[in-house]
Amino acid sequence: MPPTMSPFVLRTKIWGDFRLKESGHIIAVITGTDADRGHEMSTFSTLRSDELNIEVFGLQSGKYFIKAFLVDGLDRTRSCWYTHTTSFVVQKSEPHNRTDALRRNLRLYEAGYRGRPAAEEPLLLQPRSGRDFAYVTIIWSEDYVDNAIVWATGLIASGSTFRRLCMVARGKIERRKIRILSRCCCDIDLTDPIQSPALSISRSSRYEFVLTKLRVLQLDQKGIRKIVMMDADTLVLQNVDELFWLPSPSATVNKDTLMGELDKPKLSAGVMVLEPDSVKFDHLLEGLHGVETLSQFVEQDLLDAYFNHSYNIIPLTYNLYPELLDVMPFLHYESDNEANDMLPNFSLPMDNGIKIVHLWHLFNPFQTFAYTGAQYLQINAKMVHRQMWRWYTLFWTLHQRGLQRGAPEEYPRWKQRCVERSQAFGPVQSRRFVPVLGTSGGIEVCRHVDGLAW
Numbered sequence: 001m002p003p004t005m006s007p008f009v010l011r012t013k014i015w016g017d018f019r020l021k022e023s024g025h026i027i028a029v030i031t032g033t034d035a036d037r038g039h040e041m042s043t044f045s046t047l048r049s050d051e052l053n054i055e056v057f058g059l060q061s062g063k064y065f066i067k068a069f070l071v072d073g074l075d076r077t078r079s080c081w082y083t084h085t086t087s088f089v090v091q092k093s094e095p096h097n098r099t100d101a102l103r104r105n106l107r108l109y110e111a112g113y114r115g116r117p118a119a120e121e122p123l124l125l126q127p128r129s130g131r132d133f134a135y136v137t138i139i140w141s142e143d144y145v146d147n148a149i150v151w152a153t154g155l156i157a158s159g160s161t162f163r164r165l166c167m168v169a170r171g172k173i174e175r176r177k178i179r180i181l182s183r184c185c186c187d188i189d190l191t192d193p194i195q196s197p198a199l200s201i202s203r204s205s206r207y208e209f210v211l212t213k214l215r216v217l218q219l220d221q222k223g224i225r226k227i228v229m230m231d232a233d234t235l236v237l238q239n240v241d242e243l244f245w246l247p248s249p250s251a252t253v254n255k256d257t258l259m260g261e262l263d264k265p266k267l268s269a270g271v272m273v274l275e276p277d278s279v280k281f282d283h284l285l286e287g288l289h290g291v292e293t294l295s296q297f298v299e300q301d302l303l304d305a306y307f308n309h310s311y312n313i314i315p316l317t318y319n320l321y322p323e324l325l326d327v328m329p330f331l332h333y334e335s336d337n338e339a340n341d342m343l344p345n346f347s348l349p350m351d352n353g354i355k356i357v358h359l360w361h362l363f364n365p366f367q368t369f370a371y372t373g374a375q376y377l378q379i380n381a382k383m384v385h386r387q388m389w390r391w392y393t394l395f396w397t398l399h400q401r402g403l404q405r406g407a408p409e410e411y412p413r414w415k416q417r418c419v420e421r422s423q424a425f426g427p428v429q430s431r432r433f434v435p436v437l438g439t440s441g442g443i444e445v446c447r448h449v450d451g452l453a454w
Contacts, residue, residue: 010054010086012068018081021050024072028054032064059090125226125248125275132225133162133244136216137186137232140169140193140209142439145177146366147232149437150395152185153402154236161241165224169193169212177437184406189222191215196298197288213299216274217281224276230356231270233364235395238355240318248275250312252319254300258328267311269300270358271319280306317354322363325385357391365395366436368451375451396449400434411435418446 010028018024030044044064047054054068067085069077127133135155139148152164164186168178172193182188194211216229228243243250250273257265284302316324325331331354361367361374368375382389404411414435422430429448438445 010056010066010068012052012054014070018070020052024070025050026054026068027071028066028068030056030064030066033062061090063087063089130161131163131223134165134224134227135160135162136165136167136219136227136229138167138213138216139232140172140212142173142177143367144232145173145181146399146436147364148181148186149184149402149406150399151230151232151234151236153398156185157398158236158239160239162244163187165189167191167215169209172209180403180406180437184402210299213269214281214284217276217284218278220276220278226275229272229274231358231360233359234270234319235357235359235391237357240355243273243314243318246273246314247312248273249307250314252314252316255321255323258316258324265309267300267304267307268319269303271314271356318356320354320357321360322357322381322388325387359395365392379451396434399436403435421446
């Protein structure tokens with residue numbers, strides 16, 4: 001873990017009839033080689049806690065050991081109260097050591113579980129191998145195949161450790177596109193689509209089969225123990241492997257909650273941390289009969305009602321809606337606002353802290369034909385917010401990189417035809433037309449990466 005001013009949490013567990021507060025408390029002794037103390041072994045802190053979760057602040061670079069003791073009401077401990085020692089390292093967070101550390105730990109976990117297959121599960125699920133955890137997206141129509149390429153390629157580019165799984169609704173996606181997805185960037189899992197109920201608004205929209213997303217809960221049947229479920233139209237800006245170490249369920253809240261338009265918070269199914277459980281899947285479908293009003297995001301309504309505000313909230317920087325840039329100026333990169341006196345110049349920019357952008361609906365470059373005016377809205381967003389321009393540039397770079405990887409033989413021919421068909425726009429602009437898979441089978445589609453901005 002990196003040095004931080006924020007606390008890290010030591011999670012403890014007690015076996016037996018010892019009750020905190022009633023029977024006594026926990027004493028946690030932290031020793032280690034703190035860089036600020038000359039790398040000499042010393043006792044860093046002794047903490048008293050009446051809770052199972054113990055917060056520790058102010059650790060700098062170094063190697064540490066924590067040992068927790070049970071202490072009764074008379075401030076005594078007993079030798080028969082067996083305890084464990086936990087060790088960990090704090091070091092500067094750098095791009096090259098983050099993924100390497102996770103992969104090294106995965107190998108250790110895998111070796112350990114092979115040697116001790118009956119070991120008891122820790123409080124938070126740990127991966128026994130690189131196949132245990134997965135990033136998952138669900139595609140139930142051809143509208144989002146191009147988006148899935150961007151999503152998966154972004155995870156690859158950010159150095160993510162765990163596998164990427166595209167769950168594809170059987171019979172809804174052209175086989176050629178599934179092959180490109182598989183070759184490009186993610187494992188394919190064909191699954192049966194689930195149609196929205198007749199009373200749902202989504203029944204008559206592009207979200208008719210949105211309930212298929214709930215199939216992720218059946219992935220325990222495939223040996224997957226924990227997932228980060230993400231909508232295909234999310235754009236990954238940074239490595240987000242840390243999400244796997246959040247408790248399940250964890251979710252962001254939707255944009256209406258963040259913009260103050262709802263009386264009570266409502267989760268967003270755009271980014272969620274879940275532990276697949278087929279029993280929960282059955283319960284969720286049974287819950288359909290008890291919901292009176294269903295929006296087009298029927299799966300989100302079901303999950304919100306099922307978890308009933310018992311989920312852990314993920315920060316908005318892991319599922320940022322572009323609309324929030326208009327109402328939360330602190331999200332802007334500081335230098336972007338230097339010439340704009342309408343917004344205050346904040347000293348703590350968060351541009352580098354935003355990890356996932358949710359380019360949904362009108363902000364999705366692949367939905368400009370589905371929504372009237374979407375193309376103009378995206379151009380305006382890029383003109384108003386420089387961050388949006390950077391994000392859209394990255395979006396198209398990732399898409400073309402993924403498409404080229406998924407169709408290496410066809411891509412040069414597709415690209416050349418896009419240039420040839422666009423000669424009327426001049427030599428510079430014609431080269432900014434790029435191939436996309438589109439929604440029509442067998443028809444080559446070209447798009448300008450800047451929309452109408454040229």
